[in-house]
Amino acid sequence: MTGKTGATAAERAEPQTALDVDALLDDRETRIIVCCGSGGVGKTTTAAALGVRAAERGRRVVVLTIDPARRLAQSMGLSELDNTPRPVKGVAAANGGELCAMMLDMKRTFDEIVIAHSDPERARTILENPFYQSLSAGFAGTQEYMAMEKLGQLRARDEWDLIVVDTPPSRSALDFLDAPNRLGSFLDGRFIRVLMAPAKVGGRGAMKFLGAGMGLVTGVLNKVIGAHVLTDVQTFVAALDSMFGGFRERADRTYRLLQAPGTAFLVVAAPERDALREAAYFVDRLAADRMPLAGLVLNRVHTTGAPQLTAERALAGAETLEENGIGDGTSAAAGASGGSTAAEAVAAGLLRLHAERMQVIARERRTRDRFVSVYPDVPITEVPALPGDVHDLDGLREIGARLNSTPA
């Protein structure tokens, strides 16, 4: 990121545009919301909270999550989430709204594609292939690809009018958008085509074309990854070949679906340097891929009800009280019943707490303003921090309300 800092950023009090989350949820044209961001910023919780709020505002919503966080499933009253959308009970279904939730099972999703797109005999060959098994369980990018695949499927079923997707916690911001192409281009890759040539034309063509070089290559690979692996791959790709065109086509279709006006990307971050740096990468990447960015959700932003009392004055006040001959705030409880000095100790504690809060707020604001100065056009909503974690639908509702608390 080009870290533009300095006075211009510091002077700007509020982001130039506020993100109106309710308007986004209420807009019937919004059919897909994709939440992306780095790990640990509350992305999954945000997706769930958006789902609850949209459903209670009359949308028929399905939330697709990738993160197998048990607590989140529990917070929606589901003992666990699986590959099938399950209705979430307890959501106030106003105006025909409803909420379903599911968690991506990449292996099963992959299996379903194979079964749906080939005859039983061929499907069995593929499913039993050892290479397929390692590909479907752990291929770098399979999760991202399958998330896209599932999204495409959900959209095609047309049972819901809003799909909220929580993207995989990718180590790099680029993985998710690359997913549709990655698997395709891998299967379409030059090397795999060369490998396939012998299987297709009886071995002659490729060998002739590459001469002894190919022998060396396959020889080395056989030694390194085991002789049966290349055979497995060849068998697999041969079996997959008929449905291969379908793979690419669907991946491309999902990619175009994401670019369409009915899709809104929300970049989720916390007001911390690293999280906002990641957010900046996402914003850049979405722009580069011409994906429709709705705005930035800034989670866990601290606020205060007493902004008029500065950190400096609060600290000075605490020191004055402490100089009056009592300990620090932590020992306040011990003497809480002891009259005025105990009250002074508590008051000193309150003031220190407030000073700390004001410092946190100032730091978060600086971090946010640096982002704003580089991306002045990105609408932002700030979600005030909750003191604890979210456990239930009420918690998700509270987050939903807080998603809309940025003063317009």
Next chain:
Amino acid sequence: MARTQEGGSDWEGVRLHVVSGKGGTGKTTVAAALALALAAEGRRTLLIEVEGRQGIAELFGIAALPYEERKIASVSPARLGLPGTGTGEVFALAIDPEQALLEYLDMFYKLGRAGKALKKLGAIDFATTIAPGLRDVLLTGKACEAARRKGPDGRRAYDAVVMDAPPTGRITRFLNVNTEVAGLARFGPIYNQAQAVMRVIRSAETAVHLVTLLEEMPVQETVDGVAELREAGLPVGGIVIDMVRPPLLDEAAVRAADGDHREEVARALVDAGLSGRSRSAQAVRTHVEPLLDPLLEQAREHAERVLLEREQRAELARLGLPSYQLPLLGEGVDLGGLYRLAAELKSQGAA
């Protein structure tokens, strides 16, 4: 290397420190601080990154790291608040799986120019993509190799190697390379490599440390991660509780302030000078009264958090593992902060 002092560390004999944790817990920072702490007393450590994020370069404020071990920091005892004179060194390495495979192939087959051909044809990319297990073997293999490498003088090249590893959710699979490649290679160099890597990883020379925050989800993930590691027979190290904030007021104090003592607290705030120079009823009403409710609300939130943290602490204590606490550095972690965290780890016995 001069080793001036033995003892004091909970991990004496451990050469490979694997640092994992849920996303957002400060895994990379903790790994870097641990590498600095382990370099104290004139030692030499290597900090390894495997996910291609260049987090180390970012943290140390240096240019992107190449696939090459290079020195990134010197650690004088004074910087860690220790006596003595031996200056330690921290090296860093960002492992690139493709290059690691080429290097590896070259070791066995003397590829020469054929290596370039393999790369050009996409065979290297192909090999590391079709088999994530292969990728992991190369990454862990490189770390194990560095941990065991000996210099010309017969001494270890590094006193310790610290790996900034994949997050908790993936760590067991990542380290358990044996099972990963089992379906892939049943003999041959990769199989042998996996065996050798497993021997190091399962040995007393390795410890897998998990970084967490005092919040429910990271703690839950840590508890699950420890169970998984134990089940796979991998050596669980310590728990690093990151970004700890000091409790300023406890629940009892908050209750006291909120109840009958509200008036007294208000008077104390006047004594603190918050009504300005005037102590008139008017000044108290305009300056102190409006502060009371917000301040008490903040105190209630604080008390709730302290309570929650206590529960999480108890949850972690049940794991029965050595644990270390690192303070939250308000302004984010810069180089100075990194040394402060290293000093904390050192003084608590993590290094």
